[in-house]
Amino acid sequence: MxxxxxxxxxxxxxxxxxxxxxxxxxxxxxxxxxxxxxxxxxxxxxxxxxxxxxNLSDVLFYQGEQIFKNILHKYKEHDNQTLDDFFIIFINHWIEHEKLLETIIKCNRSDILFNALYKNKDDFKIFFTELHIEESQLNYFLGFLTSVLTSVLSTWIKYNRRETPEQIYNNVQNCSKLFYHMMTKNPLQ
Incomplete structure (x- = not known):
């Protein structure tokens, strides 16, 4: 550490x-x-x-945390931004730091992304106040969101790096709809 x-x-x-x-x-x-x-x-x-x-892995973790802090700062600079805006800012920042992201993924240390985001979870809670989620559910939601964002970044690095942040966002939206459909329908019937 x-x-x-x-x-x-x-x-x-x-x-x-x-x-x-x-x-x-x-x-x-x-x-x-x-x-x-x-x-x-x-x-x-x-x-x-x-x-x-x-050790050097600690430096990677520190860098990851600094990026998350910059993302939050950038998001807070403007009033009336949506969660969609947050997602685009999030992806843009990591694309700007592609070499760091690639290193984290190559080293099989996606836990750095997860822990850096989760360590700042209290700062992220302000974005979800309009959802009116109970505290216990909010923690699960943030854990879920953290895992999804970490996986999205890992997938972008592993498979071609061609999508723009907007295209990545659209892919995530479509996958979320598919996931919701799978969770609400019994595929075995």
Whole structure:
């Protein structure tokens, strides 16, 4: 896990290390990158790296969390946005960070996406207040949504990366309708 304090120095060092890993990913596969590579690229000391992160996977997790925070910030910038808008913003942000997303998927660490989104679930709850869902159901709904969004990103990476965010959204809507139909109809009858 990472151990980044709220002070400016820790935040700056974490960003330098995060940016350095991203630069290294442009040249090497994740499993070929060493902490020394990241440390040298970032210009930070080895002790600084280990004060903030236990390993390189922690840096991936930190990067994922930062993307989710940016998504929430971008969404909150504008009034009267819908959940449809949120989905498009969500997909756009991850497409902009395609190399990171690809690395997470290649490393078989989709848990990073799931945990980063789920860690921010309380911030996401404000988007669902109009649904009037009980707290216990809301937690299940957020778990379901988190799994779906993680799977959608993984599918986009694994299969061609050609769809626009709008096309991805349409595919998800169609799959949701199909899923609902399957859940409400008994296919064995």
């Amino acid at each position: 990472y151990h980044i304090k709220a002070d400016k120095r820790s935040q700056t060092s974490a960003k330098l290390i995060s940016d350095a890993l991203y630069e290294c990913l442009k040249k090497k596969d994740f499993f070929d990158i060493t902490i020394t590579d990241v440390q040298r690229t970032s210009g930070t000391g080895r002790a600084t790296f280990y004060r903030l992160f236990d």
